[in-house]
Amino acid sequence: MSLEQSVLLTVFGAVVFLDQWPVFQSMLSRPLVVGAVVGVVLDKPADGALWGAVFEAVYLGLLPIGAARYPDAGLATLAGSAVALSAPASVAPPVGWAVAVALATGALGDHVGGFLRRWNGRTAVYVRERVAAGDLSAPGRAIAIALLRGAALGAGASAVALTVGLGGLALVVSTPWSGPLPMSVVVLAAAAALTVNGTRLFVDGRSRLSAWGVGLVLVVATFGLMG
Amino acid sequence: MQGVGFAWAIAPGLDRLYPDPRARSERLLAHLAPFNSNPYLATIGIGFALRLEQEVARGSAGADHRLSRLIKALRSSLGALGDDLFWAAWRPTLGVIGAAVALATGSPIAALVYWIAYNALAQSVRWRGVRAGFASGAGIARVLQDPFWSRASGIMKTAGAAASGAVVGGALWAASGGGLEGISVFLFITTFLWLAGLRRGSRGRWLSPSVAFLVVVILLSVVVQVSAEVLP
Numbered sequence: 413m414s415l416e417q418s419v420l421l422t423v424f425g426a427v428v429f430l431d432q433w434p435v436f437q438s439m440l441s442r443p444l445v446v447g448a449v450v451g452v453v454l455d456k457p458a459d460g461a462l463w464g465a466v467f468e469a470v471y472l473g474l475l476p477i478g479a480a481r482y483p484d485a486g487l488a489t490l491a492g493s494a495v496a497l498s499a500p501a502s503v504a505p506p507v508g509w510a511v512a513v514a515l516a517t518g519a520l521g522d523h524v525g526g527f528l529r530r531w532n533g534r535t536a537v538y539v540r541e542r543v544a545a546g547d548l549s550a551p552g553r554a555i556a557i558a559l560l561r562g563a564a565l566g567a568g569a570s571a572v573a574l575t576v577g578l579g580g581l582a583l584v585v586s587t588p589w590s591g592p593l594p595m596s597v598v599v600l601a602a603a604a605a606l607t608v609n610g611t612r613l614f615v616d617g618r619s620r621l622s623a624w625g626v627g628l629v630l631v632v633a634t635f636g637l638m639g
Numbered sequence: 640m641q642g643v644g645f646a647w648a649i650a651p652g653l654d655r656l657y658p659d660p661r662a663r664s665e666r667l668l669a670h671l672a673p674f675n676s677n678p679y680l681a682t683i684g685i686g687f688a689l690r691l692e693q694e695v696a697r698g699s700a701g702a703d704h705r706l707s708r709l710i711k712a713l714r715s716s717l718g719a720l721g722d723d724l725f726w727a728a729w730r731p732t733l734g735v736i737g738a739a740v741a742l743a744t745g746s747p748i749a750a751l752v753y754w755i756a757y758n759a760l761a762q763s764v765r766w767r768g769v770r771a772g773f774a775s776g777a778g779i780a781r782v783l784q785d786p787f788w789s790r791a792s793g794i795m796k797t798a799g800a801a802a803s804g805a806v807v808g809g810a811l812w813a814a815s816g817g818g819l820e821g822i823s824v825f826l827f828i829t830t831f832l833w834l835a836g837l838r839r840g841s842r843g844r845w846l847s848p849s850v851a852f853l854v855v856v857i858l859l860s861v862v863v864q865v866s867a868e869v870l871p
Contacts, residue, residue, distance in 0.1 A: 477726055507860065608848075614799040614803055630801075
């Protein structure tokens with residue numbers, strides 16, 4: 413990975429971190445999109461799209477409802493995909509290491525996000541005091557500063573994850589410790605995860621079971637007709 | 640800080656309603672109360688609050704207390720509606736479809752289409768929310784109880800269920816290319832992930848989906864490497 417690519421991914425990490433809940437929520441931070449962007453940056457768009465889909469399948473069932481805590485799927489995908497795509501083409505993809513890096517980054521992102529939320533909470537108290545004193549521009553200023561520090565934290569977490577992930581890759585690549593697997597097997601595993609997580613989310617008891625069955629039969633019949 | 644965001648978003652409206660800076664400061668302070676809602680439907684709350692602020696600005700008795708009470712009730716309703724529609728329906732349904740297409744084709748276009756489709760609904764709801772909240776006024780309950788919300792969510796979830804079943808069909812078909820072995824591997828992974836995600840009463844799942852996936856890839860890697868060494 414070149415220095416420019418590393419910088420681009422770090423900046424993108426800041427965008428991903430902010431997009432999840434501080435601002436936008438435009439789903440630029442979804443694994444499917446993050447993986448594709450990482451692939452474009454690293455000049456492997458197809459592989460990036462695959463890895464984005466893998467992590468989308470893994471993290472599909474994480475719903476940001478209520479006060480639920482959850483791993484940072486966006487940063488996890490950024491780090492995991494970058495690690496997977498940085499291995500030389502001559503070796504089997506270091507799947508085990510890439511997924512482990514993703515998990516660790518997801519947990520790091522969750523903690524960094526929690527830290528930012530607590531800091532923002534203290535900022536909200538400060539804004540109330542300023543507005544009570546007649547400073548009507550305090551909310552706008554506080555939001556701008558909060559976004560800047562969110563971007564810095566997101567970029568920092570991305571930089572740490574990429575450094576550790578790629579540094580570790582240099583040690584384990586071409587060894588069994590990288591958990592090498594052919595991509596075809598990874599895709600199969602991701603399809604299984606997509607099946608399980610999607611079914612769990614949408615098929616609630618008997619509700620929608622028939623829709624699930626219709627989907628299954630339609631695809632099998634289509635493939636059967638196509639031969 | 641959604642409360643700060645709410646106050647910042649409503650500030651231009653308050654600037655028009657209250658020329659006196661002290662009154663503006665007082666009203667801005669009232670809107671700095673905690674506001675936790677779904678991000679796309681929060682704009683309905685902003686429009687509605689502006690509508691009621693007109694009554695406060697006119698000096699209607701008790702209007703400020705009524706506004707505060709209604710906003711508190713509204714935020715949880717908007718949160719529930721938005722979470723059900725976007726987090727539990729639209730986002731995962733598109734996620735299943737987008738991921739399935741990307742896994743099948745390896746094309747980054749799937750991600751682009753996903754992103755455009757998601758935002759076509761989400762950002763338009765956000766954009767139109769201010770006007771809708773402002774126009775509804777006292778009729779806000781009708782807006783929230785409109786069957787559109789549950790119908791839309793139900794349709795999306797049904798589509799998500801169909802897509803999940805389709806993924807099974809597609810994966811089994813692809814796995815059958817590897818014969819009985821391929822199908823067995825797929826079924827093993829699916830069964831493991833399903834069992835790992837079962838709840839143990841109130842103690843959560845046996846394994847989180849991401850940890851279960853890591854266990855699966857490690858197991859598969861070990862099997863593949865041992866097979867490569869053992870098999871001729």
